[in-house]
Amino acid sequence: MDTNKKPWPLSTVCGIKERINTNPDFQRPAVWSQPQKQLLIDTIIRGYDIPKLYWRKTGSRPDTYDVVDGQQRLRAIWEFQAGVYALPRDADPVDGFHLASLRYTDLPDELRIQFDTYPLDVVVLSDTDEEEVREMFLRLQNGTTLKAQEKRNAMSGKMRDFIKSLAKHPFFENCRFSNSRYTFDHIAAQMTLIEIEGGPCHVKNSNLNKMYEEQKEFDENSAKARKIRRVLDYLLKAFPEKTPELERYNVISLYAMVSHLLEQYVIQDRHDDIRNWFIQFETYKDEQRKLPEDIRDPLMTSYHDKISHSTDSYESILWRHNFLLEKFFIAFPNIELKDPQRLFTYEQRRAIFRRDNGVCQVKIKCDGVKCEWDNWQADHIIPWSKGGKTVVENGQVSCVPCNLAKSGSQVV
Ligand SMILES: [Zn+2]
Secondary structure, X not given: OEEEEEEEEHHHHHHOHHHEXXXXXXXXXXXXXXXXXXXXXXXXXXXXOOOOEEEEEEEOOOOEEEEEEOHHHHHHHHHHHOOOOXXXXXXXXXXXXXXXXXXXXXXXXXXHHHHHOOEEEEXXXXXXXXXXXXXXXXXXXXXXXXXXXXXXXXOOOHHHHHHHHHOOOHHHHOOOOOOHHHHHHHHHHHHHHHHHHOOOOOOOHHHHHHHHHHOOOOOOOOHHHHHHHHHHHHHHHHOOOOOOOOOOOOHHHHHXXXXXXXXXXXXXXXXXXXXXXXXXXXXXXXHHHHOOHHHOOHXXXXXXXXXXXXXXXXXXXXXXXXXXXXXXXXXXXXXXXXXXXXXOOXXXXXXXXXXXXXXXXXXXXXXXXXXXXXXOEEXXXXXXXXXXXXXXXXXXXXXXXXXXXXHHOOOO
16 A cells, blocks of 8 residues: 655645545535534634545556545545635634634635645545545544444455345334434344344344454345344335334344244234334333323333343344233234145145146146156145145146246235
8 A cells, every 4th residue: 555645725626526426425514513614614714733634546548546534524624615604603703804704715815725725734645446445434433423234244255245234134224213324234243233133133243343344254145134124124114114113222122023923923924014013012012101190000111121221132133022022922812823834745746646646736837737756736725825835735736837836926
């Protein structure tokens, strides 16, 4: 990596704005408030020092750059120069000049020159790869307010890529919260860890960091990965519209519940039930909060306690998981377990084959073709995932093309 440090006149940096990318994918979104921006401009006009800017050179002639560090400072400078905001009303004078409420074009010449020629210390990194730049970014951000998920997004590896793609799942858009500071990524990472651990577990930042580190080679087509997408698809079908009850703290529990139910129970067509039940549950919780403490449902008080602090601890996640499942099964006492035996045995297959005379009963792709013993499938008439039992009565002969067509048509 080549580093070149030199002072750039501020007006030059404004002049090549189009060639500077302030949003490479490891950067955080703009979050500076107006007073923070004004303070920076005030500092520059007074000629005080500001921290160095780090850019990575991404192209030559014309030179282009990614901002590694200093994105917010650059934006604040550009916006002020473009007249987007003024200095604060209570700004102190500089060298006898009034600054209060002035915009860039209103600055007295002396101060505008001071601004335009202010030397910005820029470190340009060239001949460097993404990995090195990420590493540098993490170091530069260390000790600042950069949040944990932003740091994880700056890591490399297939787990990070997988979580980033999960965070784009449309289900998240239907939740009440937004993706500011990578909330979607954070929750997607927690869901992934719960799936990898096979159920409730600690989902603290340290646990998520460890997962990113240890699963750098995570296979986005693995059974776990597919399961996570299947649960999110299910949730999207259950909550197809923006749902204010889907809060930051309860989505993870809802995920864990649906993941568990999909694994073991017949909830194939229960999307509406799950939505209605969940909204009722949240409504009941809010009603309880309004009651005087002595007549409140004590379990809802405990639930409230669990969603109020240490929400990412194993204890809280497990308690809420069991609580939601308990409430769910009270509301839907007829939810059935899937038959734990999924495949027909040799004896069952023989009985089915003889009974049907080896003739395909499915007839989606054929008119009832006669199958050879070593080239047919035992098909569940009522699909297994819908609670169909693995019994001869629920089995039928299917030719291979019909079986493929039937299983392909089944959605989540
Ligand atoms: Zn057939």
